[in-house]
Amino acid sequence: MHRLMRFLGILAAIAVADISSASEILAEERLKAGFISNFVQFTRWPGNPSSIIVCSLESGHEADPLTYLKDVAQHAPALIVRRLKTLGELHVCQVLFLDSANAAKLPAVLAAGAKHPLLIITEFDGGAPLGAALSLVATGGGRFGFDVNLTAIRAVGLDINSRLLQLARRVY
Amino acid sequence: MNALCRERRWVVLGCLALASAIAGAPAVAEDALRLEDLLEMKVSSAARRPQSPAEAPSMVSVISAAEIRVFGWRNVGEALASLNGVHLSYDRSYSYMGVRGFGRPGDFTSRVLLMIDGHPINDSIYDQASVGSEFPLDISLVDRIEYVPGAGSVMYGGNAILAVVNVVTRTGAGTGHRLHLNIAEGGGVDAVGTAGWRDSSGNDGLLSIARERSRGRDLYFESYQSGAANAWSRGLDHEANDRLFAQFRRGGFAAALILHERLKGVPGGPFGIDLGHPGSQVRDRRLQGNLRFEHQIDPMSSLNFSAHVMDVRYDGHWFYSGTDQPDGMEARSLGGEVSLTSRAWAGHTWLAGLSLRRDGTRRQFSSSLNSNTPRSAVGLFVQDDMALGERVTLSAGLRFDQVHGNGSYRHLSPRFALIYRPALRTVIKAIAGSAFRPPNAYETDYAFSGTNIANPDLRSERSRTAELGFSHDFDAASGMGGSLYRTRLEDLITIERNAGSNLQQHHNVGRVEAKGLELYGRGQLGTAIWRSSIAWQSVRHESGADLANAPRHLAKMLIDQPLNAGLRLGLEAYYTGARTTDSGQVNRTGAKVGGHSVVHLALGGILSRELEWQLKISNLFDRNFGNVVGTEFSNNFPGVQQSPMPLVIQDGRTLSARLRWTF
Numbered sequence: 001m002h003r004l005m006r007f008l009g010i011l012a013a014i015a016v017a018d019i020s021s022a023s024e025i026l027a028e029e030r031l032k033a034g035f036i037s038n039f040v041q042f043t044r045w046p047g048n049p050s051s052i053i054v055c056s057l058e059s060g061h062e063a064d065p066l067t068y069l070k071d072v073a074q075h076a077p078a079l080i081v082r083r084l085k086t087l088g089e090l091h092v093c094q095v096l097f098l099d100s101a102n103a104a105k106l107p108a109v110l111a112a113g114a115k116h117p118l119l120i121i122t123e124f125d126g127g128a129p130l131g132a133a134l135s136l137v138a139t140g141g142g143r144f145g146f147d148v149n150l151t152a153i154r155a156v157g158l159d160i161n162s163r164l165l166q167l168a169r170r171v172y
Numbered sequence: 173m174n175a176l177c178r179e180r181r182w183v184v185l186g187c188l189a190l191a192s193a194i195a196g197a198p199a200v201a202e203d204a205l206r207l208e209d210l211l212e213m214k215v216s217s218a219a220r221r222p223q224s225p226a227e228a229p230s231m232v233s234v235i236s237a238a239e240i241r242v243f244g245w246r247n248v249g250e251a252l253a254s255l256n257g258v259h260l261s262y263d264r265s266y267s268y269m270g271v272r273g274f275g276r277p278g279d280f281t282s283r284v285l286l287m288i289d290g291h292p293i294n295d296s297i298y299d300q301a302s303v304g305s306e307f308p309l310d311i312s313l314v315d316r317i318e319y320v321p322g323a324g325s326v327m328y329g330g331n332a333i334l335a336v337v338n339v340v341t342r343t344g345a346g347t348g349h350r351l352h353l354n355i356a357e358g359g360g361v362d363a364v365g366t367a368g369w370r371d372s373s374g375n376d377g378l379l380s381i382a383r384e385r386s387r388g389r390d391l392y393f394e395s396y397q398s399g400a401a402n403a404w405s406r407g408l409d410h411e412a413n414d415r416l417f418a419q420f421r422r423g424g425f426a427a428a429l430i431l432h433e434r435l436k437g438v439p440g441g442p443f444g445i446d447l448g449h450p451g452s453q454v455r456d457r458r459l460q461g462n463l464r465f466e467h468q469i470d471p472m473s474s475l476n477f478s479a480h481v482m483d484v485r486y487d488g489h490w491f492y493s494g495t496d497q498p499d500g501m502e503a504r505s506l507g508g509e510v511s512l513t514s515r516a517w518a519g520h521t522w523l524a525g526l527s528l529r530r531d532g533t534r535r536q537f538s539s540s541l542n543s544n545t546p547r548s549a550v551g552l553f554v555q556d557d558m559a560l561g562e563r564v565t566l567s568a569g570l571r572f573d574q575v576h577g578n579g580s581y582r583h584l585s586p587r588f589a590l591i592y593r594p595a596l597r598t599v600i601k602a603i604a605g606s607a608f609r610p611p612n613a614y615e616t617d618y619a620f621s622g623t624n625i626a627n628p629d630l631r632s633e634r635s636r637t638a639e640l641g642f643s644h645d646f647d648a649a650s651g652m653g654g655s656l657y658r659t660r661l662e663d664l665i666t667i668e669r670n671a672g673s674n675l676q677q678h679h680n681v682g683r684v685e686a687k688g689l690e691l692y693g694r695g696q697l698g699t700a701i702w703r704s705s706i707a708w709q710s711v712r713h714e715s716g717a718d719l720a721n722a723p724r725h726l727a728k729m730l731i732d733q734p735l736n737a738g739l740r741l742g743l744e745a746y747y748t749g750a751r752t753t754d755s756g757q758v759n760r761t762g763a764k765v766g767g768h769s770v771v772h773l774a775l776g777g778i779l780s781r782e783l784e785w786q787l788k789i790s791n792l793f794d795r796n797f798g799n800v801v802g803t804e805f806s807n808n809f810p811g812v813q814q815s816p817m818p819l820v821i822q823d824g825r826t827l828s829a830r831l832r833w834t835f
Contacts, residue, residue, distance in 0.1 A: 104782045138316070166647065
């Protein structure tokens with residue numbers, strides 16, 4: 001018993017001494033960035049702007065998928081990331097990525113972006129049925145999928161490629 | 173396609189192969205990523221090791237937090253009951269999980285390995301897998317539940333005979349601050365407060381406190397109408413749960429603390445106790461600490477370490493002719509595991525590990541018993557997933573276990589799985605494996621003057637399972653699949669009455685064969701998502717007798733329908749087919765019990781930005797049905813004269829309401 005405890009104790013000490021940085025977060029955030037990049041590629045804004053401003057609300061989390069957009073983005077249009085302090089700045093954005101920490105702000109975002117060609121992507125399940133354009137959804141086994149609210153997308157004057165609809169878990 | 177996913181992977185606990193953790197280099201994706209590829213990718217996390225269900229050497233099912241919310245499931249057992257081939261029985265003290273028809277009444281689900289974030293929670297006296305309201309965590313903390321049917325001893329050693337269930341908890345960042353309030357008919361009030369956060373350096377914390385109280389219902393037991401016994405059991409179905417969960421994660425490190433205390437009244441008079449005595453009750457307590465660490469040795473290899481310490485206690489009070497007969501146990505365990513995974517050889521994913529467990533205290537006590545039989549267990553395991561061409565993978569694993577306590581048990585548990593992907597969205601698996609379960613302390617040591625005697629000579633149960641499974645996805649939202657299986661279990665351990673002495677004792681009672689076919693489908697109809705399953709199953713003893721509580725059919729339909737104005741409807745319909753009662757002798761088929769259906773309906777919506785509500789009607793059509801229970805409820809119990817009660821009635825229509833405040 002004592003030998004077992006000593007063995008486990010040594011392992012625990014090694015473990016604690018060697019805590020790595022949050023490297024496991026990278027995978028998930030990059031994956032989400034990949035989805036966001038693809039969503040932009042498959043969306044058409046009025047006037048076909050050459051650059052797209054992708055916004056998020058400040059949440060205090062370093063684990064922000066938008067940080068990795070430049071790693072995964074395709075060539076055009078150019079993606080510009082902005083972090084908003086208030087919803088009043090929303091009018092400058094073409095895309096808003098609403099992270100889980102700001103989930104409660106969805107109704108306010110919907111109200112603020114109602115007449116604006118804004119693609120609202122939520123990081124959390126359940127955003128699309130509430131009026132967000134797209135929701136990332138954890139589909140189990142560490143995978144992600146997404147839901148699409150086609151009505152909401154068309155209501156703000158956007159259009160999306162049917163490829164998105166084919167691959168979506170659910171379309172509203 | 174793996175560019176994003178080149179980091180480490182983990183073992184999906186459930187997936188025996190889980191352990192097939194795959195190492196890889198952190199990388200920057202230079203190329204644009206196709207959406208189709210993203211959908212196939214998995215996220216790695218240090219605390220868990222995911223493996224795609226398609227790659228696992230088992231037919232894995234996963235229940236997501238989203239489903240748990242939509243259907244308003246109150247505990248892990250209710251969620252598991254939605255899965256193909258699973259049926260739940262509740263004797264109003266504890267819940268028992270039946271897998272593929274195998275649901276021995278009163279077995280405390282000892283043949284299922286239950287884990288939280290990969291750490292076992294089965295205790296070392298009863299091997300109990302506490303799946304119902306006795307599960308140590310509040311359901312709101314569950315991120316997903318992984319269910320892996322079949323022989324799991326190749327990765328996990330004893331207990332994993334029928335299935336492995338891994339409950340994965342939420343992260344602090346994914347939870348935020350929440351308050352839940354749930355009220356239900358029968359005087360049920362639950363409150364849960366949870367605080368979750370992640371700071372800029374990646375420290376992720378979660379703290380949750382939950383309190384649950386229920387007065388319960390007065391229950392009418394028709395079986396007792398004969399003789400002088402009361403037919404009503406009044407005020408005895410009460411339940412109280414207090415839970416605390418604290419968790420910290422950073423990088424590859426995770427630590428968790430679990431505290432749970434449950435007090436439950438005992439209606440129905442099991443073991444011949446006074447039917448209406450309010451003093452009869454069971455109290456279960458758990459204190460558990462879990463530690464996990466994953467260390468990336470090089471881009472292709474990682475070392476995983478996990479450890480747990482567990483203190484589980486049970487105190488029962490049973491009143492006979494107005495006199496308390498206390499009965500209890502203490503189980504303290506310390507366990508750990510080290511495993512190494514490597515992809516250093518092209519086409520191979522290796523996993524090798526060492527598992528140690530010391531059950532330093534296994535004490536059972538009553539007025540006529542005071543036994544303590546500490547136990548040690550060592551397991552060595554190795555598995556290789558070999559790519560045989562682009563479409564075929566062979567997973568081969570072997571584990572050696574040695575368990576030494578009041579008996580010595582040695583077992584080799586091999587498993588082979590051939591996984592064939594004829595097309596991108598189609599998987600066919602042929603799986604063969606064996607598993608074992610050494611007798612637990614309750615089975616070898618329990619004795620009670622005049623009723624039960626110990627049996628230190630019990631042998632382990634051993635099983636062999638062969639399975640052919642397939643799954644095909646039509647698109648992201650729809651698919652179908654199925655499984656054909658056969659499990660042969662040797663030396664089944666069950667409690668029986670000894671001829672002559674009339675005393676109860678656990679015996680090895682020979683071979684049991686479980687076989688069946690499971691089919692499922694899922695899809696989207698309009699905006700509704702549905703999933704449906706049907707299972708044909710048979711569990712027979714070598715004498716030809718049907719085992720008790722083995723429904724011949726299980727059929728399930730779940731529909732998740734979003735409505736206008738943010739409303740969301742969850743509908744569940746379950747059919748449980750004919751099964752038999754427990755005759756008390758495994759070679760004698762019990763009385764047949766007809767099938768029954770039950771429907772649950774949940775409707776949820778949003779009151780304001782932060783406030784969500786849900787109303788649920790369980791057993792919508794108020795169906796009157798019972799669950800098959802053990803012989804402790806029947807007149808088989810020596811020295812007690814009462815009418816047999818092979819079924820314990822379940823709740824009729826019950827309305828509950830839930831509020832969830834996120835801030």
